[in-house]
Amino acid sequence: MNVKDYEYIVEIARQKSLSEAANRLCITQSALTKFLQRVEAQLGTPLFNRIGKRFVLTAIGQMYVNKGLEIMRLDQEMEDELAKMRSDGADAIRLGYSMGQTSFIMNHLLPAFYKRQSAMSVSLKEDSSTGLIRDVEDGKLDICLAYAREEKPGLSYFPLASSGMALAVPKHSPLMRKAVSRPDFPHPVLEDRSWMDEPYIRLASFTQSGRIAQEYFIQIGRYPKSRIYVENVRSAMSAVENRLGNCILAELPHAIHKVEYLSLPDLRITKQRTCLITRKGSQPQEAMKLLIHLAQTLYQQPEKS
Known part of the structure; x- marks a missing residue:
């Protein structure tokens, strides 16, 4: 069965009526009737008790609808994630930065980066330094700008400054x-x-x-x-x-x-070290190397008033 099949059964359960469900699904009542008969035949058990014109779920039907709703939710989550990936670009740089670094990222680093890499996508995440470093370790981020009091094995550190x-x-x-x-x-x-x-x-x-x-x-x-x-x-x-x-x-x-x-x-x-942090062993793409170079160049430049 595909997701659409579950949607049909769920809609019948919601409306408790074949005619109402057919109207909402924009199909004919006869087509929906044949579909329900086919599904129940495949399962070898009815999903609904027919009480007059009302369709009331059996115990098996209720379980079927519950699982169907879960499958529909997972399908929607997958569609949303795929849409986000398509929007971000499959080769997007996943960049995290600690709270307080927004001005540097938005006013300095990204404008300079896009002068050289106008077609590249960047996915941003703002979090605490601890959370960002954990995400780099887990492969959820490619690189992060964070405070680092100590170096962890498995990570590469590119110092930007020491903050008192x-x-x-x-x-x-x-x-x-x-x-x-x-x-x-x-x-x-x-x-x-x-x-x-x-x-x-x-x-x-x-x-x-x-x-x-x-x-x-x-x-x-x-x-x-x-x-x-x-x-x-x-x-x-x-x-x-x-x-x-x-x-x-x-x-x-x-x-x-x-x-x-x-x-x-x-x-x-x-002093706290402000660093760009990546995973060791990963081969940074040219865009990532550019991002690191620009950050190291720009971070020490004084803010213009």
Whole structure:
């Protein structure tokens, strides 16, 4: 039987009437009657009890319809996936990027890529670094732009930058006036912990930045006043930009959010490496090599204001 056969039986069950089902299926009632008789003969059992003009499912008929609905659902899922693959292109690059890197991907990397590879398709996925790296390992992504604190066997790493951890604060925050310049820090330094009495945006610990911030608070034995909990860097940056609180996170050189960074003297944690990551042993197509080259070239370029 094909999927269309199941659709016919399911429609009869829904309408409880051959004539109504035939109308909805746009076939004649006689054709639908012959079809049902043929199916029941093949199965050796009736699927419906005839009660007057009503068709009511038997126990076997109910099981048949349940399985038919499942087959129809799987068929639709397959059609949807095939349509997506046709839309993306069979040779599309499956690129993942960590939340917070949207500006670099959309404003810099892809425009430069399409100047050289106008016919190439790219399928994008945004997720946490942990999720992206897992997807590369599982073959669900070809390449990802993510933070990497350690290298995993079976993966190749193409470094783009090392990102320090800092306290992100809104533009013109009063904390900027409390900070002092020190030659051994990349940003003005807050030498006391008065910032911990201000509202804080807590970033989920399953993110790299959130986990490092959590380790820092455990190390100093103190926690800030959390106002909002968010699950990704993009939301954290947006909350800071809108003056809802401050947040410890990795610096993003191409972030579009209007925030400023402050260094914390006791936040001496190893910098996070921002890398492009692929599976070892895979032979990257020319388009993938171009993508890697462009990312390595563009990532360190300063954002134009």
